[in-house]
Amino acid sequence: MNVKNFVIESIDEMKNKVTWPKYSTLQNSAVLVLVASLIFALVIGFIDLTFENIMTWFYDLF
Template identity: 85%
Template sequence: MNLKNFVLESYDEMKNKVSWPKFSFLQNSAVLVLVASLIFALFIGVVDLGFENIMTWFYDLF
């Protein structure tokens, strides 16, 4: 009985009380996350490449 009540109340809350964002807002947010992720990945890649080159140069000295 308790589980049934929980499921029914959860469904009612999700349907009537939660404010869901508009689809266009979700699209804009997804594009923003994608662009930010790509910029971050490129930055980390450049830092890694630079570090690799510095370490290779350093080890070649010995």
């Protein structure tokens, strides 16, 4: 199989065999990913801040 044949078949597969999502579905998925990422970042930030305060309190005891 040569490179030209591979490229032609790849283009044909991308055009005719791949099911592409609608634009509205992509928007909904992007919003979902952004919201989930923000929630995850806030949770991790809260855990980090709590752990930092606990460690500071613990080290100040000694």
